[in-house]
Amino acid sequence: MRQSRSIPSSLPPITASIHSLVQLERSSSTPLYRQISQGLREAILTGTLAEGTRLPTERALAQELAVNRTTIMNAYNELASEGLIEGHVGRGTLVKRTYFHAHDDEYMNDEMPSWLFGLASGEEVLPDPDARLLSDLSELGGQREIISLAQATPSSTMLPAELIHTLMNDDLLADRQSALGYCPVEGSLPLRHHIAAQMRQRGVSVDVQNILILSGSTQGIGLIGRFLLQPGDEVVVEVPTYLGAIQTFRALGARVIGVPTDHEGMRVDLLESILARRQPRLIYTLPTFQNPTGTVLSPERRRRLLLLSKRYQIPILEDDPYSELYFGSERPQPLKALDKHGHVLYLSTFSKILAPGLRVAWLAAPEPVIERLSLHKQVFDLNTNALGQWIVNKLYEHDLLSTHLSHVRQNYQQKLLLMLQTIERSWPTGYRISIPAGGMHLWCRLPGEMRARTLLREAAQEQVVFIIGEPFHVDGGGHQYLRLSFASPTEEQLVTGIERIGKAMHRLQSRRSASTEQSHSDRLPLV
Known part of the structure; x- marks a missing residue:
């Protein structure tokens, strides 16, 4: 109570x-x-x-x-x-x-x-112990001599600058009011129509009144958190999961409970006992190309998750930033496409598929939720970037988005293959990797007892950085895991960065081997 x-x-x-x-x-x-x-x-x-x-x-x-x-x-x-x-x-x-x-x-x-x-x-919010580390990695990634495999952002060559330049030359003068003026709190009406139509094509039954345009996915997580949670409430997340969501929920005073994952995504079989015993207020999940593991929640587990949500009357926040970046012949269907009772709040963004600087994301939810969240949003953010919304809307109008995405998928799939080939030839044996079918990330377990934090310090001397696994965990785990993002670096940077990490790994193993031999010789009896 x-x-x-x-x-x-x-x-x-x-x-x-x-x-x-x-x-x-x-x-x-x-x-x-x-x-x-x-x-x-x-x-x-x-x-x-x-x-x-x-x-x-x-x-x-x-x-x-x-x-x-x-x-x-x-x-x-x-x-x-x-x-x-x-x-x-x-x-x-x-x-x-x-x-x-x-x-x-x-x-x-x-x-x-x-x-x-x-x-x-206000309530005191203790700083995340890894917040300084992540900030430092971001700062290092901006230095030209440092190769960053940490940034989950599109490659500079995949940013649609030429398309945007053409749109602005052709259409901006005629559309100056809609592109540069204020727009409704709920977002540009034409853009909401396009998004609703796109989601209906993917099997999600929504219309314009079910769409709220946001200034990025993190704003959506924060708005929903303020709407549903009070300090002390509990939120269920996957372990590991998106670190930005962990930080946002904790900043709101929520207690974050973790459910383990495997190669099929969240262990839904372990979720029910948590729901019955703890009565959390929200389930947060990335069921498609999960960040950081890249896994896809299996169809059976998706159905089971929805049944549990209905049974215990706990809403699900589906965060889906990567599903358009699929490497197979078909894009995965959203979890919300199976939702017949309005329990899933669907969140996605154009940051990963177009450009993060546009600051345009969206939420699909039941109309009463959209109405209430619009009022909350108005307090903190009167309206989302109008120019960014105009650009996205024009890409839809001129049917330019699908061609751009096809090029992006091909580029990222090629980079993933190059990363895997480089790892195979330059890393010591004993590592384990989860090969994703889409997205931007490769999740790796280091060989033996090697720790990611130790490797990061060693790799930084080789002028390459990545994100260690610990911040993605709410249970204190992740010490031997790291996330490599293959979208942002060039192919040359990617190969060089992986080789440098391999060099650092070999060096750590040599030191450990020498230390073990020395320790063994110290224990030999004197003759």
Whole structure:
């Protein structure tokens, strides 16, 4: 059962009318909800609205300020996300405790930035121990002399710069308003129509009202997390799984529970006991070309997963960034195509198949979910990049996407084969790899007792980096695994990078062998 924080038994009355705290300028370019939240925020941080003060209901304040009730809801949501107010059933919306007040002289000085006020009132989120490592790898990958097999991004040669250049030359002037102006919070209507049509071709029964355009997949994970989870709630994920999802769920205060995977994806046979015993609020899965393993959840396990979701009434978030990057004759069907009861929330992105800089992703879900998430999204992100949406929409309109994807698949499949051939000839024996049928990644288990973190330090001396397996695990495992991404580097970089890793592996094995021999000789009896 969820517990609320303790609150004062007596509620201070509002000492000033909202009209005196919030001065609306209806001709201003600043949205009304933001003007309201700014006025209330200042009143809270200066102590004008004391801790425990009950704010007017959304309906009452909307009437008082002559605005729409949704405007008040968005203002309150923004303040709640900053930890300044909190809703309580039966008590209304209350001002929460803040750690900085105007009369706290030791904090109020000219050097203290005003945006720091109130930050300490939020829940403490401990930093991910591997966050610094991942940041360092990203920074290293940007150096020309370093070969990065860590970046899960399209190759520069696969970025459709020429197509985009042509579209802009031909169509931008005529479409300047839709390309460069604001668009609806839900996203560009023509683009949503194209995405819905594409998903129907893949067996998913959706229409435009079931599609929400997002500023990247991570925003979708965060929005759904805020919508479904409260601090302390539990989320089930695969082990290993996408590290960005782990970080997002933990940042929201959720407890992340892992289910092992094998060559057929999530061990759904182990999932049921978790659902019955722990009652999590969400199941997160990448059933197609899973990150980092590249596995595809088998048809039987997909059906079983949906049955468990229905039985225990737990929604599934299907994250599907890679299914268009298939190397066989047919692309895999989404898990959502089998969903007849609306339990699957489907998330995908154009970052992996077009360009991450476009910042365009989408969510397919039941209409009530889309409506609620649109309101949440409006608080944090008024609308997704209009130019990026326009570009994607034009690629659909001119039927350019399928040809581009065919070229990308061929390129990545060739790179994967080259990586496998280079590993076979340059690495020491004893490694194990999971060969994917699509996606961007190769998941490797190192030989013997070799640890990925040790190998990374050694490989960095050879000016090549990759991602170790530990951040993908929520159970403390992954020490002997690494993920190699084959999409981003050139073929020359890929071969050289794999050879350098092999050189580092041979060096580590030689040291270990020498150390073992020395240890053995130290134990020999003296004659």
